[in-house]
Amino acid sequence: MALTDQLTSRRSFLALGAASAAMTSFGSPARAARVATKARIVIIGAGAAGTALVNRLVDRLDGAQITIIDPRAEHYYQPGLSLVAAGLKPASYTVSQTADWLPQGITLVSEYAAAIDPVAKTVGTSGGQTLAYDFLIVAPGLVLDHDAIEGFSLDMVGTNGIGALYAGPEYAAKTWTAAQKFTQEGGIGLMTRPETEMKCAGAPLKHAFLLEDIASRSGARGKFEIHYTAPQTSLFGVPIVAEKVRMLFGERGIASHFGQTLKAIDPGRKLATFTKSSTDPVTGTAVTADVEMPYDYLHVIPPQRAPDVIRQSGLSWADKWTDQGWVECDMKTLRHLRYPEIFALGDVAGVPKGKTAASVKWMVPVVEDHLVAMIEGREGTQVYDGYTSCPLITRVGRAMLVEFDYHNNLVPSFPGLIAPLEELWISWLMKEVALKATYNAMLRGKA
Amino acid sequence: MQDLTFGTLIAVFEEIFGRGLFWAMVVAAALITLGYVYVLVRDRAMSMRKFLLAQLAMPVGAVAAVVFVQVMTDSHLRDIGGPVDVIVLLGVAVMGAVGAAILVYTLQSLFFRKAVEPNLR
Numbered sequence: 001m002a003l004t005d006q007l008t009s010r011r012s013f014l015a016l017g018a019a020s021a022a023m024t025s026f027g028s029p030a031r032a033a034r035v036a037t038k039a040r041i042v043i044i045g046a047g048a049a050g051t052a053l054v055n056r057l058v059d060r061l062d063g064a065q066i067t068i069i070d071p072r073a074e075h076y077y078q079p080g081l082s083l084v085a086a087g088l089k090p091a092s093y094t095v096s097q098t099a100d101w102l103p104q105g106i107t108l109v110s111e112y113a114a115a116i117d118p119v120a121k122t123v124g125t126s127g128g129q130t131l132a133y134d135f136l137i138v139a140p141g142l143v144l145d146h147d148a149i150e151g152f153s154l155d156m157v158g159t160n161g162i163g164a165l166y167a168g169p170e171y172a173a174k175t176w177t178a179a180q181k182f183t184q185e186g187g188i189g190l191m192t193r194p195e196t197e198m199k200c201a202g203a204p205l206k207h208a209f210l211l212e213d214i215a216s217r218s219g220a221r222g223k224f225e226i227h228y229t230a231p232q233t234s235l236f237g238v239p240i241v242a243e244k245v246r247m248l249f250g251e252r253g254i255a256s257h258f259g260q261t262l263k264a265i266d267p268g269r270k271l272a273t274f275t276k277s278s279t280d281p282v283t284g285t286a287v288t289a290d291v292e293m294p295y296d297y298l299h300v301i302p303p304q305r306a307p308d309v310i311r312q313s314g315l316s317w318a319d320k321w322t323d324q325g326w327v328e329c330d331m332k333t334l335r336h337l338r339y340p341e342i343f344a345l346g347d348v349a350g351v352p353k354g355k356t357a358a359s360v361k362w363m364v365p366v367v368e369d370h371l372v373a374m375i376e377g378r379e380g381t382q383v384y385d386g387y388t389s390c391p392l393i394t395r396v397g398r399a400m401l402v403e404f405d406y407h408n409n410l411v412p413s414f415p416g417l418i419a420p421l422e423e424l425w426i427s428w429l430m431k432e433v434a435l436k437a438t439y440n441a442m443l444r445g446k447a
Numbered sequence: 448m449q450d451l452t453f454g455t456l457i458a459v460f461e462e463i464f465g466r467g468l469f470w471a472m473v474v475a476a477a478l479i480t481l482g483y484v485y486v487l488v489r490d491r492a493m494s495m496r497k498f499l500l501a502q503l504a505m506p507v508g509a510v511a512a513v514v515f516v517q518v519m520t521d522s523h524l525r526d527i528g529g530p531v532d533v534i535v536l537l538g539v540a541v542m543g544a545v546g547a548a549i550l551v552y553t554l555q556s557l558f559f560r561k562a563v564e565p566n567l568r
Contacts, residue, residue, distance in 0.1 A: 088521055395526065396521055396522070397520075397521065397522035397523055397525070397526030398526050398528055417531055418531060419529060419531075422528060422529050423528045424528040424529050424531060424532055425522060425526040425527055425528055425532040425535065425536075426531050426532055426535050428520070428522060428526065429520055429522075429535075432520055432521065433459065433462055433519075433520060434459045434462070436462050437455065437458040437459040437461070437462040438455060438458075438459070440458065440462075441454070441455050441458055446452075446454065446455070447452075447455055
């Protein structure tokens with residue numbers, strides 16, 4: 001009988017837990033009444049940021065005319081690309097339809113934003129439409145500048161040992177074709193990252209860790225070496241994480257090369273040319289020199305910049321990231337510093353860090369708050385403090401759940417339970433199974 | 448993560464196993480639980496003989512649950528990296544063990560009722 005009692009109590013405990021969870025989600029006090037407004041809101045971009053925001057705005061606003069501009073029919077779940085490029089998920093894992101995520105009662109314009117006039121408050125589209133706005137959300141994402149790498153083009157991906165997982169689901173899958181050959185046959189694996197700001201600075205590290213792990217359990221065991229090159233002077237922007245990764249690279253035998261920016265490739269001879277920056281020990285001046293490195297597998301991550309339309313419309317910072325053109329905005333409210341009715345959201349925002357889906361999840365409620373407040377004629381109160389999360393995969397089956405903010409502080413979601421700098425199975429489970437569900441909930445405006 | 452709601456939790460499980468498999472498992476678990484409650488109410492007693500066999504099924508259930516989770520998530524025992532991982536692993540094993548015990552007990556009670564059994568109460 002004791003067992004039955006235990007089962008009953010256990011089950012009632014679980015039921016209680018489920019019920020209280022349900023209470024938190026459904027039983028919370030009803031949101032303030034929807035704000036009635038005739039405001040014209042234009043959102044450029046229906047990626048993670050634009051979609052999450054529009055789904056929240058339709059719940060908050062009554063009567064607003066919301067238009068979202070995006071020509072791409074497919075939505076990419078970009079956090080999954082690392083898994084696709086390691087053969088752990090198919091390309092289809094990351095692909096859904098943009099229109100399926102959008103709410104009813106808004107207008108989707110399937111064209112590019114071709115011009116923004118922040119003074120006249122209009123957006124011109126590639127199809128020739130001119131959309132007037134009262135409020136503008138700039139969330140077009142960023143552009144991968146593959147042409148900046150001499151000798152490289154996307155049609156090379158998957159052949160001759162060349163990978164480029166950032167370029168999209170199809171290219172991530174092709175990247176695995178090239179990477180898999182390396183994990184079976186061995187040789188020299190060469191990892192790169194750009195000098196510019198980039199999406200998810202953890203992804204190049206994950207790719208290196210995953211290939212090392214898979215190769216050391218596959219045909220290439222004992223027959224490969226991996227070199228990680230970076231234009232920066234450390235392995236990660238957050239010092240405490242950089243140190244941990246440095247130690248892991250040491251244990252795993254992955255060599256690091258700092259101050260090296262990929263400049264050109266010669267696929268025929270399998271040679272990559274880097275611009276190496278260093279300081280002259282005698283004169284103290286900066287010197288650059290070209291360095292050639294051979295490879296059997298090369299992972300290319302190109303420089304990343306704001307789309308041309310942003311840079312040409314005068315929305316970019318004039319004195320920061322001048323070669324990249326990120327939107328000039330307040331780092332806590334994401335509001336444009338010169339045009340208060342414009343907000344930047346997602347990758348295009350000119351703030352330190354923050355080019356991840358996890359950042360978007362925390363940015364969206366802040367922009368929503370300030371936008372709705374502005375419509376109501378008051379000041380918003382929410383603040384974005386640079387939260388970014390990176391489930392830094394270190395092996396197939398293990399990851400470190402690294403979360404940090406503008407100040408390089410670690411901000412763990414589960415302090416005392418999930419240690420941020422430990423390689424844990426539970427962190428892997430979160431990355432592999434829980435993250436996409438959370439992401440999807442975010443797109444629907446529910447998380 | 449900012450908040451973890453019941454809806455998110457369901458979505459997470461759908462993501463882990465696929466929507467069809469997840470709800471099939473929920474239905475199976477609900478049916479087995481109902482069956483268990485039914486036989487308990489019907490018999491108004493727990494048969495210790497059936498319970499003994501059910502107990503023997505527990506280790507099998509524990510191992511099966513762990514293997515199932517690992518296969519679904521591309522992971523292995525070598526990935527256990529810290530105390531919290533051991534807790535998760537044990538949690539999965541306990542759920543598998545209890546599930547197997549309930550399943551075996553219920554099946555015996557439903558389909559092998561006529562077996563002669565001394566009353567050990």
